[in-house]
Amino acid sequence: MKLTLKIWRQKDSRAKGTFVTYRMDDVAPEMSFLEMLDALNKKLVEENKDPVAFDHDCREGICGSCGMYINGHPHGPVPAITTCHLSMRYFKDGDTIWIEPWRAKPFPVIKDLIVDRSAFDKIQSAGGFISVNAGAAPEANSILAKKKHADDAFDSAICIGCGACVAACKNASAMLFVSAKISQFALLPQGKIEAKERVRAMVEKMDELGFGNCSNTGACEAECPKQIKLTNIARMNREYYKAF
Amino acid sequence: MGKLISKIPDGPLSQKWTRYRASSKLVNPANKKKLEIIVVGTGLSGAGAASALGELGYNVKVFCYQDSPRRAHSVAAQGGINAAKNYQNDGDSTYRLFYDMIKGGDYRAREANVYRAAEVSNQVIDHFTALGVPFARDYGGTLDTRSFGGVQVSRTFYAKGQTGQQCLLGCYSSLSRQIKKGNVKMFPRREMLDLVVIDGKARGIIARNLITGEIERHGAHAVVLATGGYGTIYYMSTLAVNSNASAAWKAHKRGAFFANPSFVQIHPTCVPQLNEYQSKLTLMSESLRNDGRVWVPKAKDDKRSPNDIPEEERDYFLERRYPAFGNLVPRDVSSRAIKERCDAGNGVGETKLAVYLDFRDAINKQGKKAIENKYGNLFEMYKTITGSDPYEGPMMIYPAGHYTMGGLWVDYELMTTIQGLYAIGESNFSDHGANRLGASSLMQAAGDGYFVVPNTISNYLADEIRTPKTSIDKPEFAEAEKASVERINKLLSIRGKQNAASFHKRLGKIMWDYVGMTRNEAGLNKALVLIRELQKEFWTDLNVPGTAGELNMELEKAGRVADYFELTQLLITDALDRKESCGAHFREEYQTPDGEALRNDQEYAYVAAWEYAGEGNAHILHKEELKFEEVEMKVRSYK
Numbered sequence: 001m002k003l004t005l006k007i008w009r010q011k012d013s014r015a016k017g018t019f020v021t022y023r024m025d026d027v028a029p030e031m032s033f034l035e036m037l038d039a040l041n042k043k044l045v046e047e048n049k050d051p052v053a054f055d056h057d058c059r060e061g062i063c064g065s066c067g068m069y070i071n072g073h074p075h076g077p078v079p080a081i082t083t084c085h086l087s088m089r090y091f092k093d094g095d096t097i098w099i100e101p102w103r104a105k106p107f108p109v110i111k112d113l114i115v116d117r118s119a120f121d122k123i124q125s126a127g128g129f130i131s132v133n134a135g136a137a138p139e140a141n142s143i144l145a146k147k148k149h150a151d152d153a154f155d156s157a158i159c160i161g162c163g164a165c166v167a168a169c170k171n172a173s174a175m176l177f178v179s180a181k182i183s184q185f186a187l188l189p190q191g192k193i194e195a196k197e198r199v200r201a202m203v204e205k206m207d208e209l210g211f212g213n214c215s216n217t218g219a220c221e222a223e224c225p226k227q228i229k230l231t232n233i234a235r236m237n238r239e240y241y242k243a244f
Numbered sequence: 245m246g247k248l249i250s251k252i253p254d255g256p257l258s259q260k261w262t263r264y265r266a267s268s269k270l271v272n273p274a275n276k277k278k279l280e281i282i283v284v285g286t287g288l289s290g291a292g293a294a295s296a297l298g299e300l301g302y303n304v305k306v307f308c309y310q311d312s313p314r315r316a317h318s319v320a321a322q323g324g325i326n327a328a329k330n331y332q333n334d335g336d337s338t339y340r341l342f343y344d345m346i347k348g349g350d351y352r353a354r355e356a357n358v359y360r361a362a363e364v365s366n367q368v369i370d371h372f373t374a375l376g377v378p379f380a381r382d383y384g385g386t387l388d389t390r391s392f393g394g395v396q397v398s399r400t401f402y403a404k405g406q407t408g409q410q411c412l413l414g415c416y417s418s419l420s421r422q423i424k425k426g427n428v429k430m431f432p433r434r435e436m437l438d439l440v441v442i443d444g445k446a447r448g449i450i451a452r453n454l455i456t457g458e459i460e461r462h463g464a465h466a467v468v469l470a471t472g473g474y475g476t477i478y479y480m481s482t483l484a485v486n487s488n489a490s491a492a493w494k495a496h497k498r499g500a501f502f503a504n505p506s507f508v509q510i511h512p513t514c515v516p517q518l519n520e521y522q523s524k525l526t527l528m529s530e531s532l533r534n535d536g537r538v539w540v541p542k543a544k545d546d547k548r549s550p551n552d553i554p555e556e557e558r559d560y561f562l563e564r565r566y567p568a569f570g571n572l573v574p575r576d577v578s579s580r581a582i583k584e585r586c587d588a589g590n591g592v593g594e595t596k597l598a599v600y601l602d603f604r605d606a607i608n609k610q611g612k613k614a615i616e617n618k619y620g621n622l623f624e625m626y627k628t629i630t631g632s633d634p635y636e637g638p639m640m641i642y643p644a645g646h647y648t649m650g651g652l653w654v655d656y657e658l659m660t661t662i663q664g665l666y667a668i669g670e671s672n673f674s675d676h677g678a679n680r681l682g683a684s685s686l687m688q689a690a691g692d693g694y695f696v697v698p699n700t701i702s703n704y705l706a707d708e709i710r711t712p713k714t715s716i717d718k719p720e721f722a723e724a725e726k727a728s729v730e731r732i733n734k735l736l737s738i739r740g741k742q743n744a745a746s747f748h749k750r751l752g753k754i755m756w757d758y759v760g761m762t763r764n765e766a767g768l769n770k771a772l773v774l775i776r777e778l779q780k781e782f783w784t785d786l787n788v789p790g791t792a793g794e795l796n797m798e799l800e801k802a803g804r805v806a807d808y809f810e811l812t813q814l815l816i817t818d819a820l821d822r823k824e825s826c827g828a829h830f831r832e833e834y835q836t837p838d839g840e841a842l843r844n845d846q847e848y849a850y851v852a853a854w855e856y857a858g859e860g861n862a863h864i865l866h867k868e869e870l871k872f873e874e875v876e877m878k879v880r881s882y883k
Contacts, residue, residue, distance in 0.1 A: 045742075065310060
């Protein structure tokens with residue numbers, strides 16, 4: 001396949017970025033999107049040019065490192081997958097592909113397609129935990145949990161923290177991310193003891209860091225590679241009201 | 245540096261850990277506040293250790309190369325985590341778990357360490373459950389388990405096919421709590437470039453800030469490496485593509501012995517390579533072999549679609565060769581059996597380098613819903629990658645590099661041959677011998693991090709309470725920083741043509757072809773020659789654009805590949821030294837008439853601990869003799 005890539009290039013956080021055009025003449029449909037960028041970077045290095053910087057690691061959709069806006073969608077046009085799992089077979093010969101970093105005020109661009117998502121870590125540190133020291137835990141089966149609650153908690157807990165929800169939201173809201181963590185703990189008996197303090201601390205931190213409010217559009221759910229549900233946000237709001 | 249002192253406590257196996265803890269030195273809470281510990285890596289072992297040490301009141305500094313500790317590659321472990329809870333009433337016990345690991349490791353692991361790993365496994369499950377890890381449960385609200393390869397009990401706790409992710413996020417949450425409390429300071433996007441040793445003791449690290457390129461000095465009273473394995477030595481593997489051995493290798497060059505480097509696990513069930521551009525191979529969890537049956541057509545070059553091949557024309561070769569364990573034989577055994585069938589010409593798919601993993605019978609018997617509940621996300625992942633649906637026809641699988649049993653040599657306290665330097669999780673060598681059983685890496689990593697090292701490190705730090713904070717102005721820091729800077733400048737100054745990944749790919753191909761699932765002397769020697777040639781080419785034709793003072797991923801990659809050129813040569817030296825077959829190390833010259841590994845306990849029941857002897861000098865071999873007090877060494881049979 002022959003492709004035209006329009007990639008956001010930005011030297012560092014202070015520089016002004018711009019789209020740069022690259023032509024790729026020999027893209028195989030079996031490549032993953034990141035392997036296609038590897039091929040571009042190989043070529044750039046051979047020409048002694050600065051390769052395109054992007055975050056990536058596990059390349060199997062679980063670490064949450066990768067993420068870029070591809071033709072107007074976080075992680076590209078195919079639902080429910082991460083960028084590393086996006087196959088080039090979804091594109092066709094002659095296509096022009098626009099590639100941008102996540103755009104959100106709390107996620108400043110570091111270089112090219114890499115953004116600073118440490119705000120997520122700060123929210124987690126504010127209250128995304130159960131306070132138990134190593135060695136203090138009771139025997140695992142001494143606290144029972146309904147299978148349904150454990151399964152629902154799992155469905156919330158599979159969030160990979162990639163930030164697509166924030167990037168997709170016109171308000172740059174982090175509510176899907178935050179509510180998934182709050183839901184996981186709220187659904188389990190172990191998490192109920194600190195539920196009030198947790199939801200207050202995490203919501204407060206989320207607001208402080210400049211994430212917007214829920215726009216009620218549902219773009220986050222539509223673009224989430226792990227299909228985290230909007231009902232998490234409803235649960236978080238309920239937990240929040242209960243917390244005062 | 246002299247002999248290997250393993251510091252195994254006296255007494256019967258089941259009493260060693262208890263006795264150790266009763267007699268080891270402690271540090272009082274007021275003194276803990278004065279002591280600093282560096283932890284490198286934030287997977288299950290690193291994040292676990294950092295949390296537990298922070299909870300104890302030490303000052304902890306944690307480093308990871310990713311943007312967040314939540315991305316460490318423990319996240320990708322799928323199938324589960326073992327513990328000797330015996331919730332199923334199926335005869336499990338600490339001893340049984342210990343015995344399975346010793347046998348599974350083909351009698352090349354240290355008894356006392358393995359027993360302790362089994363012993364703390366129950367605490368690990370209790371702790372993760374308390375941290376809110378959503379393990380699978382039964383309808384009555386208790387925790388559910390499943391079976392894994394190489395065992396006949398059901399002791400594997402799981403969270404669908406994402407157990408590693410859920411356990412890691414549990415560790416990340418406890419780490420986050422300590423960060424909030426101020427006991428732990430997190431340094432993400434940092435790469436450890438060197439270890440600083442002062443008067444024979446580990447006192448700090450040199451790190452590169454991966455955003456600014458700034459070289460940083462960090463001092464401490466002790467350093468804990470939790471930096472994982474070197475499976476990416478094959479270029480393509482089930483590991484994250486940035487996983488690397490550089491931190492462990494730098495520690496090795498500063499005096500930490502490297503043990504059993506040739507013990508590398510090739511995992512049997514991975515999505516086969518589909519094309520030449522591929523950058524990694526994806527694991528399909530071993531748990532799938534609970535219900536999936538592995539087979540190839542009896543006829544060579546059978547062009548029919550698998551569903552059209554009748555039962556009597558299929559060769560369920562694992563069930564045929566190993567009737568007692570069937571599809572759940574350990575990984576080394578199944579990987580070799582798969583290779584044997586493909587080498588014989590019975591492989592399937594375009595490349596003929598694949599076999600079928602078939603769920604037809606399980607779906608017919610248990611229903612699609614039940615299979616979906618157990619493996620839903622794995623089936624989805626398979627479909628995403630290959631485009632074909634495992635509910636409709638069998639998966640195609642082939643082995644790939646996965647886990648490294650070898651690693652830094654550690655004693656019972658998990659201390660390396662450098663005083664005050666610890667290695668935990670996959671980065672050490674101690675618990676899995678020559679082959680690791682499924683679901684025991686999460687178990688060992690979390691056990692090391694949360695429950696072992698926090699107990700053993702106090703025995704060392706108790707004598708350091710009068711040692712002042714390590715000054716980073718000491719000449720050893722300056723020397724290590726200078727060496728790091730010089731190496732970076734050297735990589736930047738070559739200005740050749742090829743990028744680091746191209747070299748890594750070619751290195752990986754040599755390793756896979758000659759130092760993979762089976763090895764022989766001629767092949768190993770050939771690999772050494774080829775690697776040295778390629779290494780020369782690397783140092784003359786590498787190109788790293790850009791500068792040292794900025795975010796430069798090519799520079800990061802180049803440093804890691806440069807280290808792999810050195811580690812591969814030690815790995816091959818080790819494989820040449822071990823003239824026997826054991827576990828994952830299969831020397832073609834040493835096999836039984838029916839193709840099973842032929843161990844030589846008379847001459848090779850030792851841990852090979854290699855000492856770095858300086859640039860250009862051959863490594864020095866130190867042997868730790870393995871004594872089996874509780875277990876009799878037997879031929880490892882799964883038939």
